Amino acid sequence: MASDPPVPSRPTTPRPLTEAAFRDLYRRLRGRAPEGGENRRGALHRLTPERVVAAAAEVRCGRTVSLAATVETRSAPDSPEPASHRMTAPAHGETGAPGLVFARDRFAMNVHGDVDSHLDALCHVIFDGELYGGVPASTVTPAGAGALTLDLVRDGIAGRGVLLDIPRLREVPWLDPGDQVTAEDLVAAEAAQRTAVGPGDLLFVRVGHRLRRRTLGPWDVTRARAGLHPTAMEFLAERGVSVLGSDGNSDAAPSAVAEVGFPVHVLAVNALGLHLLDWLDFEELVPHCERQARWHFLCVIAPLRLPAATGSPVNPIALL
Template identity: 60%
Template sequence: MTASPAGSAAPRLSADQFEALFRRLREGVTFGAHDRRGALNHLTPAHVAAAAGEIRAGIAVSLANDIRHREAADNPKPARHQMIGPITPGRTPGDLQFAQDQFAMNVHGDAETHIDALCHVIYHGTLYNGVPASEVREDGAHQLSIDTAHDGIVGRGVLLDIAHARGEPWLELGDHVTADDLLAAEKAQDVRAGEGDLVFIRVGHQARRRERGDWTAAKARVGLHPNAVELLADRHIALLGGDGNSDSAPSLVEGVDFPVHVLAINALGLHLIDYLQLEDLHDHCVRLGRWSFFCTVAPLRLPGATGSPVNPIAVL
């Protein structure tokens, strides 16, 4: 594994270099030809039971952003919320009425917190573990949909706070996170991400948005350098999330717009959570002086879907 010093300019990868990295990571997955759970296999019942010991202060914290219904630079197709059963005026107080509503959303946008299923990324005509792309059809994904995680993902969460480790409120656009950044955050926080962990990486995306306002995140975003994925693969983590979408924009790879998504989802079978809200968790971790916690992630039960809105909960 190669890495650049924390905060330094790591090199772009050529198409050939990226293909070599992709093959190396894919060949390291040894769950068998019929596997459909991917990196969730690293999360065993023993890991889940041990994670309960992370609950000490009894503080529950949401890691999700609000679902936004107004158009913005980073949310050109906002969720739609409609009241379908408003209270009818003129009724007597004793009448029974129900307030009702419905909503629709673009699951894979740049604003709402969502989890990507293993059917989300098609690369070289296949999904994770060589499943043919033809398994994603008009009626949904017939394999590797978010239904793979319908029992939830529960385990030890680890926050690697890159912005905090660098002493900055956020990483500025044009920057990215290297493997050495991850190691430096572990050292600064006295924590180590390991097998079966749910790893969350904070670059300060939401803090910047609150302070500076929205921007076109599809074109300018801080994420991981693709080489950093190799460190996470070596650690056998079970899930990866970030307050951006884990990929830098513009891309650091020639000809591949979302290289981290390709490496994580397609090569490793690693579910990604995009656009987390990690500011509240950051505050609690700083105050308590600890960066690991019990965590539960509960996707909606949506057989055939390529992802799901999600509200992860950390319990410290």
């Protein structure tokens, strides 16, 4: 007799957290952070050479897939200050000249905007006057950050990426703005996708933001966006995740904590020492994972070498 089909996970409405409850969660998670010399690399200390080698060994077909969105250069509700790109050469009429001519251009970006894919360094989030590991916020000055900067990942990040697709779990194309992903959602997605998140993994959580944006158009994500509920960060701490990425910015809006606008950023970066990847794009990756029935892959992340920076545009690559 055939078994009944699995019942899709339905969205629940997690309770908002009081400031006191959030601070208690913050203290618990901060207590899980590494101590001693390892703490300056944050959760990357779990991404050992052995785990990188194991991740590389799982490449099957050699297909590469970008997890970054196309850089936006036009103003939109979620991009009031878009990246700028302009040609600086050749000059008008120079293309028809004989001999050598170079085409040149210039690019500028608000790294921590709400549309372009980027990586958050550990110096990006200040909470109660401190950075991750109790580093004084005074190390961040107008001249640049002096500790926990992008320089920590100047050699790149490579490891086992795992994609958990929450809209797929709930049998919807995307999560609506304001929806929140719980730890129970993450566990259920693991089971549905027959995968598991483990120590040192690069965890990617799809909320369907990019598909919704392409289908319905951009909107003001500062007011409403899907993301993780703060208590979901306990799942990441228990599994020993090294990096967190999403096709949103991991935080839902409105915030589950009225007094803290970006509670997941605080818990991930400031408490747990996780580098965050915001505003990624998983829409090309998902069909490959479905065809292979494998939701893990080697992932390589190569930020720019900006030693005193708090973040960088980034183009993560999944190798399947």
